[in-house]
Structures are given as structure tokens and as C-alpha cells.
Amino acid sequence: MKVLCGYNVNLDAVYTITGEEISYLLKRVDKEELLEKIHDAPGEIRSLVDLVAGLVLHMQKGTGAEWFIYSGDVFHFLKRRYYEKSEIRLGGNMGIMANVMSHMGADQVVMNAVGDIETIKLLMSGGNIVFSGESVPQDASTSKDANEIIHFVFDFSSGTSFDLFGTEVIVARENRFIATYDDINTELTITPEFEEYSLEHVTEMDGAIISGFNQLQKCYPDGSGYTERFEKAHSQLKEWKERYPDLPIHVELGHFMSMDMGVSIFTGLSGTVDSIGMNEDELAMLTELHGVPSDMIQKMDACSIMDACVRCASSTGLKKIILHTRDFMMSIFRKGTSSPIREMQSMQFGVMCAAAFAASGKLPERSQLEDSVRGLARSEEGMKQTTKLQDLIAGEELESGVCGEYRDLSVCILPTIICEKPVSTVGLGDTVSSATFLRWLELYNVCQ
Ligand SMILES: Nc1ncnc2c1ncn2[C@@H]1O[C@H](COP(=O)(O)OP(=O)(O)O)[C@@H](O)[C@H]1O
Ligand SMILES: [Mg+2]
Missing domain, CATH: 3.40.1190.20 (Ribokinase)
Known part of the structure; x- marks a missing residue:
């Protein structure tokens, strides 16, 4: 089988967050501002305090959530502090689906490859994948890394505890808080290579799966x-x-x-x-x-x-x-x-x-x-x-x-x-x- 796959793929950096790590983060933000944001959740991340508020809030309740990162500084902070220590997994519906098909014996899987393709390639199973896209060279001096798409998945376990300005918080239920840095997939980006390749080869294909x-x-x-x-x-x-x-x-x-x-x-x-x-x-x-x-x-x-x-x-x-x-x-x-x-x-x-x-x-x-x-x-x-x-x-x-x-x-x-x-x-x-x-x-x- 030959299959076209669009559109979203990304890297998930999965990190288990501990009470000590939360305590470290709490020291880096202003108390009043944090309490305000825990009370009135911003639902998105524009500064470190937003990130910490999201983590504390959802750990307190044991609920899952995904907030979007709109700040290059926060992204760089997260990348520096957690990326190396995280388990890097293939994410994005299309990425996962392409991988399943390739693993289960599809002869060829053509992907709309966006983001850090070199790392994505290492995570894909089976050798039958056509990556229709090009890695954008990285420029460390820019705050927006065009080809960096990372979803930081903070897993927390029940029983994890930390001190929130004198009150002990104990996580009631395991869950995850996701901080997502991803413009490319949210804009449903189609690479020019995928556009061309798919149209040129569509008659040779057996099917297409899109998400x-x-x-x-x-x-x-x-x-x-x-x-x-x-x-x-x-x-x-x-x-x-x-x-x-x-x-x-x-x-x-x-x-x-x-x-x-x-x-x-x-x-x-x-x-x-x-x-x-x-x-x-x-x-x-x-x-x-x-x-x-x-x-x-x-x-x-x-x-x-x-x-x-x-x-x-x-x-x-x-x-x-x-x-x-x-x-x-x-x-x-x-x-x-x-x-x-x-x-x-x-x-x-x-x-x-x-x-x-x-x-x-x-x-x-x-x-x-x-x-x-x-x-x-x-x-x-x-x-x-x-x-x-x-x-x-x-x-x-x-x-x-x-x-x-x-x-x-x-x-x-x-x-x-x-x-x-x-x-x-x-x-x-x-x-x-x-x-x-x-x-x-x-x-x-x-x-x-
Ligand atoms: N414990 C389980 N054992 C086997 N299959 C499961 C189990 N839990 C979920 N599934 C399958 O996975 C599907 C989850 O799909 P969905 O709700 O779309 O989640 P997502 O797309 O976020 O992975 C279920 O509908 C079911 O078919
Ligand atoms: Mg689903």
C-alpha cells in the first residue's frame, strides 16, 4: 500500500515533574502575580508566571490541559531546562498515523514533513517513508525557531506534593499539563514539497489519511x-x-x-x-x-x-x-x-x-x-x-x-x-x- 499522510507532526518532550521542580519554579516568579493567575487562569503562556500558574492549577486539581506558548523566551527556557532530560516522542496525529502504517507494512508512506525532520526521522519506524519537506536551517539568534515544534508534556503523578506559600498541595490524580510551542501545525502548514510530490504521484497512491x-x-x-x-x-x-x-x-x-x-x-x-x-x-x-x-x-x-x-x-x-x-x-x-x-x-x-x-x-x-x-x-x-x-x-x-x-x-x-x-x-x-x-x-x- 502507498499512502499520503497530512498534516500535523511534532515532537513531544515528555518530562515527569516533581514537587522539588515546582518549588524551584515557584521561587522564580512573583507571588502576588502567580496567585492572581492561579485564580484567574490565562489559558495561554506569555511569561514564566503563566506557565507556573498552569502547572500549579492543574496539579492541584489533578486535571489535564494544554496551553499554547506565545513567548520565545519561555520556549527557550523550557528547551534549556527540560528538553535534554525529557523522553522525546513522536507526536501529532499525522506523525503517529504515518508511523503506525509504516510499521504495519505499508510499502510507502508520504508525509507532509514539517518541523525538525531530522529528529522526527529518527523516531519513525520502517524504512518506507518519504519525507516531503525540507529542514529549515536553525538560526540561534532568532527568538522564533521556524522549524522547532515542541509540545512539552509535563506528566505528574498522584501523591506528588509541594509547598505553595505555606499550604501543602498534594496531587490527587495523575495527569498531564502540556505547554505547546507550535505555529506550524496550528496553521495547518503544507510544505511545497508535499504539495508537489503528492499531486505528481497521486495516481500511484492507494489512499490518503488526513488529520x-x-x-x-x-x-x-x-x-x-x-x-x-x-x-x-x-x-x-x-x-x-x-x-x-x-x-x-x-x-x-x-x-x-x-x-x-x-x-x-x-x-x-x-x-x-x-x-x-x-x-x-x-x-x-x-x-x-x-x-x-x-x-x-x-x-x-x-x-x-x-x-x-x-x-x-x-x-x-x-x-x-x-x-x-x-x-x-x-x-x-x-x-x-x-x-x-x-x-x-x-x-x-x-x-x-x-x-x-x-x-x-x-x-x-x-x-x-x-x-x-x-x-x-x-x-x-x-x-x-x-x-x-x-x-x-x-x-x-x-x-x-x-x-x-x-x-x-x-x-x-x-x-x-x-x-x-x-x-x-x-x-x-x-x-x-x-x-x-x-x-x-x-x-x-x-x-x-
Ligand atoms: N484501554 C484500552 N484498550 C484498548 N483500546 C483502547 C483503550 N483505551 C482506548 N482505546 C482505543 O483508543 C481510542 C481512543 O481514541 P481517542 O478518544 O480519539 O483518543 P486520542 O485520539 O486522543 O488517542 C478509543 O476509542 C479506543 O478505540
Ligand atoms: Mg482521536
Whole structure:
């Protein structure tokens, strides 16, 4: 399989923050200013005190958050103090998806390579990757490092404690605070090399997988002004389709804070791409399109989820939605565009990859995949929901799931293989989606 991959890739610098380190940071900021910012959170980082406020606030509550860095000075401080001591991981939805596909046997993976490509290259597995982009030479004298994209991930564990001006803070729950320095991905940057290469070679490709639209949110936090960037990427997808109408394109959504933005991007892409993937929260955010109460969706009620997906597909003309939750995966597709067995087998491959990844923090060799999940069971909740949905869609059992019809669409549901104690949860969604798409392309090609 040859696959085009756009758009976002970055480096994650993962650092476990201790009570001592927080105490060190507390000494470097003004007490009054800090307390003010803890009380009235800025939600973004323009100075060191903002960073410390974010860390303290979220460690106190045990909640996760991601704040954007708008200061070169803070970025340089973080890089100097933490980068060397961090575990450097591949991040960004596209980066993770490209890596999964390459590892799982894609013959060629073409990436929109932005940022520090040399470091990214070292983190990619398999030798079949075309990096369509060029490293921008670094200039230490400039405060803005054009090719430096680092997401500083501060992991904290429950029980970690520190003294906040006389009050002891004890972290109640493990979580992470992310300080992100990244203009390139939030602007959905497409490298000229990727633009040229992809258009020139599109007819040799078997598919394309795209993500990163939700990153626009960070660049345009009020939810307006992003349309130009979106349209630039969208027109690239349309160009590929014009040149090669049979190219399957899958778009994976991500977390949108603005409902308007999510709805307009979903609707915009529906007439162009072949499938859109998402989790239950992302589906809940599309209420305007389906009208199904979000609490039923977030409770992972399979019937409500299916109803919402069917409405989204019907109102926009989209050919397929692939929905994943912790407990089950569902494919809702227009008849004639795929077959139940193809959907089921590709989802089965996806859930096996996710379970294997969750269990060990890495993907096994493809030949070892089945063995590596043999000890894990299907989600019981997923099986319950599958049975419930079966009645509604007059579904037949197929492989380990159920397939049926609802209105004029076909519906397949498969309980996930669950790892109760995951080693890592970062990138699981990208793993499940890209592995499912890779297998789908393989099965599709066999039928062509
Ligand atoms: N413990 C687990 N074992 C196996 N699969 C899991 C587990 N937890 C999550 N998954 C899979 O990973 C997916 C997470 O996707 P998502 O919510 O989009 O997160 P993200 O994109 O941030 O990684 C779930 O829908 C499920 O398919
Ligand atoms: Mg996701």
C-alpha cells in the first residue's frame, strides 16, 4: 500500500515533574502575580508566571490541559531546562498515523514533513517513508525557531506534593499539563514539497489519511478566521480527487472546542472525502447536525451514537463514518461503497493494534499481532451495546460483531479488545484509525 499522510507532526518532550521542580519554579516568579493567575487562569503562556500558574492549577486539581506558548523566551527556557532530560516522542496525529502504517507494512508512506525532520526521522519506524519537506536551517539568534515544534508534556503523578506559600498541595490524580510551542501545525502548514510530490504521484497512491484540522483551533481560538487555512488544505484534497477520483481519502477528526468550527469543517469535507473518523466526544460536538442529546452519546449508548452518525451522514452526503469509543467501533456507510465483511475485518485489525499498543506501549511486528492480544478479552460493555444495537438494526452476527441496516445505510459494530491497564493511552485513537484504514485499503485493493 502507498499512502499520503497530512498534516500535523511534532515532537513531544515528555518530562515527569516533581514537587522539588515546582518549588524551584515557584521561587522564580512573583507571588502576588502567580496567585492572581492561579485564580484567574490565562489559558495561554506569555511569561514564566503563566506557565507556573498552569502547572500549579492543574496539579492541584489533578486535571489535564494544554496551553499554547506565545513567548520565545519561555520556549527557550523550557528547551534549556527540560528538553535534554525529557523522553522525546513522536507526536501529532499525522506523525503517529504515518508511523503506525509504516510499521504495519505499508510499502510507502508520504508525509507532509514539517518541523525538525531530522529528529522526527529518527523516531519513525520502517524504512518506507518519504519525507516531503525540507529542514529549515536553525538560526540561534532568532527568538522564533521556524522549524522547532515542541509540545512539552509535563506528566505528574498522584501523591506528588509541594509547598505553595505555606499550604501543602498534594496531587490527587495523575495527569498531564502540556505547554505547546507550535505555529506550524496550528496553521495547518503544507510544505511545497508535499504539495508537489503528492499531486505528481497521486495516481500511484492507494489512499490518503488526513488529520490536524482541529489544530486550527489553537491558532484561531475565537473560532473565526481559520477558513482560509482550511480551504487551502481542502483544495489540495479536491485536486487529488480531480486527478484521481478513485483515491480513498479518510479524515480523522480531533477535539474541537468550538462547535461551529467542528460542524463547518465536517460539513465542508463531507462532499469531498470518503470517510471521517472520530470518537464519541467529537460526535457529541456535532449536535447541530444530528440533534441527538450529547449525554446519551457521551454515555456511549450505541443506539444513540448510530442514530447521530446516520443523521450526520444523511444531512451532509458523507459516504462513511467510522466511530470509535473505548468499548466498541462502528462503521456507518452507504450501501455499495463497501461491504460488511471488509468493514468488520478492517475494524478488527484496528482494535487489535490499539489493544497491543495499549498493553505494551508499542506495536508488535505484524506477524505477532494476533499472539500479542491473545490474553486480552473483548470489552463487556462493548458486547452489551452490540447486542442492544442488534435488535434495532435487525443485525446478523459477522466475525465478532454485528452488521445490519438502518434507514438507507449499512451499520457494522464491533466490541473493542480492551486492555484494562494500559501502559500508554497517548495516540491510541490515531493507532486504531490508521490501522483500520490501512487494512481497509488492503482489502479494497484485493476486490479491485
Ligand atoms: N484501554 C484500552 N484498550 C484498548 N483500546 C483502547 C483503550 N483505551 C482506548 N482505546 C482505543 O483508543 C481510542 C481512543 O481514541 P481517542 O478518544 O480519539 O483518543 P486520542 O485520539 O486522543 O488517542 C478509543 O476509542 C479506543 O478505540
Ligand atoms: Mg482521536
